[in-house]
Amino acid sequence: MSDWVDQVFCEDALAGLARIPDKSIDLILTDPPYNLGKDYGNDSDQLSVEAYLAWTESWIDRALPKLKDNGSLYLFLTWRHAPEIFVMLKKRMTMMNEIIWDRRVPSMGGSVRSFSSVHDTIGFFVKRKDYYFDLDAVRIPYDAATKKARSRSIFVGAKWLEVGYNPKDMWSVSRLHREHAERVDHPTQKPLEIIERMLKASCPPGGTVLDPFMGSGTTAVAAKRLGRHYAGFELNPAYCALIAQRLAAPEVPVKKRAAPRKKNKVAVIPGTAGTDFPAKAGTHAEVDRTLGMDSRFRGNDGFNGNDSSVDNESHALTTQGTPS
Numbered sequence: 001m002s003d004w005v006d007q008v009f010c011e012d013a014l015a016g017l018a019r020i021p022d023k024s025i026d027l028i029l030t031d032p033p034y035n036l037g038k039d040y041g042n043d044s045d046q047l048s049v050e051a052y053l054a055w056t057e058s059w060i061d062r063a064l065p066k067l068k069d070n071g072s073l074y075l076f077l078t079w080r081h082a083p084e085i086f087v088m089l090k091k092r093m094t095m096m097n098e099i100i101w102d103r104r105v106p107s108m109g110g111s112v113r114s115f116s117s118v119h120d121t122i123g124f125f126v127k128r129k130d131y132y133f134d135l136d137a138v139r140i141p142y143d144a145a146t147k148k149a150r151s152r153s154i155f156v157g158a159k160w161l162e163v164g165y166n167p168k169d170m171w172s173v174s175r176l177h178r179e180h181a182e183r184v185d186h187p188t189q190k191p192l193e194i195i196e197r198m199l200k201a202s203c204p205p206g207g208t209v210l211d212p213f214m215g216s217g218t219t220a221v222a223a224k225r226l227g228r229h230y231a232g233f234e235l236n237p238a239y240c241a242l243i244a245q246r247l248a249a250p251e252v253p254v255k256k257r258a259a260p261r262k263k264n265k266v267a268v269i270p271g272t273a274g275t276d277f278p279a280k281a282g283t284h285a286e287v288d289r290t291l292g293m294d295s296r297f298r299g300n301d302g303f304n305g306n307d308s309s310v311d312n313e314s315h316a317l318t319t320q321g322t323p324s
């Protein structure tokens with residue numbers, strides 16, 4: 001097996017991509033920095049818009065030649081920059097879907113001058129018409145009630161009723177909170193449920209997925225769980241260690257038990273342990289305590305987990321000058 005297969009290199013993807021032979025990859029599945037000001041231990045998410053778009057174009061031009069002709073690309077983005085990046089990609093590939101990931105953010109006040117942002121935008125692109133796509137692997141079974149409602153003779157033997165339905169392009173999956181068993185210490189970790197659906201649909205068993213921006217390694221973990229190969233990069237050595245840990249035990253641990261919620265106890269804000277910084281009634285920390293959430297991952301819409309888009313708002317105001 002080649003020395004780049006099933007490896008995550010702790011280095012800059014733009015240099016490291018030279019390791020990967022052209023036309024060797026079945027699927028590029030990646031979740032790069034959204035340029036929303038997140039702290040990944042580097043400045044990758046804190047560029048000017050012009051620099052971010054130029055950087056995006058440059059990794060895209062290094063990554064796309066690695067795809068086989070029947071390969072595909074899934075790219076996570078924020079609505080703030082998706083339009084420009086989709087235009088960039090449509091000059092190079094065919095766009096099949098814009099998938100909306102509804103992060104299931106409950107409404108708890110927050111934005112007052114715009115609608116709260118609760119989704120990520122995912123572009124699905126292919127190189128050619130004969131791209132690999134296994135819909136049957138990701139169909140969603142109909143529930144018993146739906147099947148029963150379609151028990152009339154005209155539906156008997158209907159294949160679509162048996163095999164389940166197409167997941168469509170709106171995916172409603174909760175972002176990961178602290179109490180989710182698979183959650184690790186990365187601010188924008190994506191749920192395995194989403195990544196695994198993409199892999200099953202667009203990377204054949206035994207095929208290889210490339211993720212230039214591994215973060216906590218969700219793509220590699222999903223690949224390992226599903227019998228696919230992986231390759232990728234991550235800049236931050238602490239995240240590289242996390243990836244190694246996750247790959248050593250790719251099964252999802254048993255669900256964490258929610259921390260007991262005592263009514264009249266002051267909360268210590270995560271990350272300030274030892275300072276005894278109490279949560280005042282009505283503050284984010286107090287709400288977090290009630291919900292068992294981690295306020296380090298909060299955006300400014302009043303309710304947030306490892307959520308990139310919500311953080312947009314403060315970033316747009318401070319970095320770009322004008323709210324959109």
Ligand SMILES: C[S@@+](CC[C@H](N)C(=O)[O-])C[C@H]1O[C@@H](n2cnc3c(N)ncnc32)[C@H](O)[C@@H]1O
Nearest residue numbers: 012013031040044189190213215216218234235
């Ligand atoms: C949005 S996160 C990926 C999260 C990942 N999908 C997960 O589920 O954990 C983007 C990651 O890209 C990394 N990164 C940024 N610039 C990079 C570069 N030039 N090369 C490699 N990794 C980079 C960041 O450190 C960050 O961890």
